[in-house]
Amino acid sequence: MTRIGIIIGSTRPGRVGEPVARWVYEVAKERTDVEFELVDLLDYKLPHLDEIYPPAMDQYQQPHTLEWADKIASFDGFVIVTPEYNHSTSGALKNAIDFLYKEWNNKAVGFVSYGSVGGARAVEHLRLIAGELQLADVRSQVALSLFTDFENFSVFKPNDFQRDALNTTLDQVVAWSRALAPLRGK
Template sequence: MPKIAVVVGSVRPGRVTRDVAEWVHKTASERPGATYELVDIADFDLPAYDESLPPQYGTYEHPHTRRWAARVAEFDGFVFVTPEYNHSAPAALKNALDFIYGEWNDKAAGFVSIAAAGGVRAVEHLRQIAAELRIATVQAQLPLPASVDFPDYPAFSPSGTRAEELARVLDQVESWSGALASVRG
């Protein structure tokens, strides 16, 4: 059974991303096809990238990098929950992705995004980054427009169809995570 991380992609104080990630995690955990864990990048205190060698070498000198690498290595797939900052993903999420390399390879990922326009531009950038990290991104995604799903901002109130839309993302991430296990050997 695939093990999938629901990744909180923001470290900003007062972030709604954590609330959305908790909803994703709770919903996903009720499904029988995989196990899900919440992973908050804020818990890892990653500085701006500070390793001497590029991550493709897999030689990590700092304890924070080794801790992050070990955590990511545990998973077969990911659901990234991300806000959109200035038409892109948050710098903290990009930094967390950049810190390591092999631990991401040949795994699946889906996206839940948040912003005025649903965060789709952040996901566009994340898909490009994921491709370079050899993460296979699924077709389904769940954009959450602020005016629809946060009518009393910052309170998150998913609209009626969101659970079904999330289920499509989770179905694909679970399926691809299982299929890619044979690639990882």
């Protein structure tokens, strides 16, 4: 069965990314054709990149890198839930992405972002990164506004139309993940 990881891309105390990711997971698990799993960066104590060799050399040395690599390798695609910090994604998410290389290759990725302008600029940066990692980013995305999809900028209350955007994004991630399976040797 196709497996999709839903990555919570923030580790900040009081983060709103966790309720957003749980919403993504609840909507996603209504599907019976795919297995979804929440992946919280807080569960993977990744320091600032501390591997001696570049990830493309596939010579991971650190136990935390090996654990992270095993988790990411277990998926066929991803939905990344990202905040927008200073017109980009979070440093924690970028660091987690940078730890690995081949584990990301030939998989699909979709984005659910949040911020004052829906996290659009964070996703723009992540799309550039995805290309380098041979991740196929899908066109559809969910852009959540802190002004209209959150109460007091902190309590997540998505507008009804966001569910449709999420289902479209999930459809695309699943379809592309399956289409890329031959490239992953599955």
